[in-house]
Amino acid sequence: MLPPSVANRIRVAGYRWALRRFQPYQVRRSRAGHQFDLWISDPTAKSWYDRDSAEIPLEMSFLAQHRLRPGAAVFDCGGFQCLIAMIIAKFVGASGKVIAVEASPHNYDAAVRNIRLNSAANVEVINAAVSDTSEPVEFNCRANGQVDDGSGAWGKIAVPSISVDELTRRYGAPDVLFVDVEGFESKVMKGAADTLSRHRPDCFFEMHVGCGLEKFDGSVKSITDSLRALGYSLWMSGPGLDSFIPFSDSAALVQARFFLIATTAS
Numbered sequence: 001m002l003p004p005s006v007a008n009r010i011r012v013a014g015y016r017w018a019l020r021r022f023q024p025y026q027v028r029r030s031r032a033g034h035q036f037d038l039w040i041s042d043p044t045a046k047s048w049y050d051r052d053s054a055e056i057p058l059e060m061s062f063l064a065q066h067r068l069r070p071g072a073a074v075f076d077c078g079g080f081q082c083l084i085a086m087i088i089a090k091f092v093g094a095s096g097k098v099i100a101v102e103a104s105p106h107n108y109d110a111a112v113r114n115i116r117l118n119s120a121a122n123v124e125v126i127n128a129a130v131s132d133t134s135e136p137v138e139f140n141c142r143a144n145g146q147v148d149d150g151s152g153a154w155g156k157i158a159v160p161s162i163s164v165d166e167l168t169r170r171y172g173a174p175d176v177l178f179v180d181v182e183g184f185e186s187k188v189m190k191g192a193a194d195t196l197s198r199h200r201p202d203c204f205f206e207m208h209v210g211c212g213l214e215k216f217d218g219s220v221k222s223i224t225d226s227l228r229a230l231g232y233s234l235w236m237s238g239p240g241l242d243s244f245i246p247f248s249d250s251a252a253l254v255q256a257r258f259f260l261i262a263t264t265a266s
Contacts, residue, residue, distance in 0.1 A: 012155035037117040044143035072175035076100040077130040082111035103129035131161035132191035146182030163191030173199035183212015232262040
């Protein structure tokens with residue numbers, strides 16, 4: 001058995017070696033009814049982006065019945081390389097805006113390139129982690145990265161952080177908040193307290209139950225209780241469902257990764 005610190009270094013070195021060996025390329029793909037030119041910068045981007053799909057993400061179809069509409073402002077927390085942000089941008093149109101926030105410098109660079117390739121003038125990307133403070137946080141080195149949980153299992157780098165409330169001060173209140181932050185959901189919620197209470201944006205959360213949420217002292221209950229206290233209606237979806245259904249604390253989905261939507265109208 002190797003000491004954890006040695007195993008971590010070997011794991012990170014292997015990942016970085018695979019990244020260096022990867023030959024980036026550009027491809028045109030059809031996603032959610034639109035054509036996008038995409039910069040495939042790493043194996044993760046290849047597996048997620050280098051395929052065609054006519055399917056509109058279920059959460060976008062649902063939120064389009066609420067506040068995801070032309071002219072809307074959207075914060076995309078955990079933007080990866082901005083394909084999702086650019087799809088959202090098609091919903092909000094030229095009169096709307098999407099502010100995507102991505103912590104990984106590698107993903108940020110690819111996101112900027114994708115935005116330029118597609119002349120997505122209504123999308124802006126910020127290189128930061130969404131948190132509850134403005135203090136730098138330690139982020140790991142994987143393409144599908146997350147805030148380091150203290151183990152250093154995938155290496156760590158210091159990145160700036162920003163809260164949703166600070167984004168609101170800079171860009172105005174969002175109509176919709178997308179959150180996919182690999183377990184850091186509760187910290188994002190804490191940093192969005194003023195925005196949620198004053199402006200009531202519709203919210204989408206990818207809930208990382210059992211794979212990140214608890215590592216940062218979060219829980220499904222703490223998030224759903226906070227949203228209910230603000231008067232939100234809650235909806236859930238996940239494996240085996242092709243729609244969003246009213247949220248239930250006792251549903252089997254709550255025991256695994258699932259999708260949560262909060263709206264201000266039932």
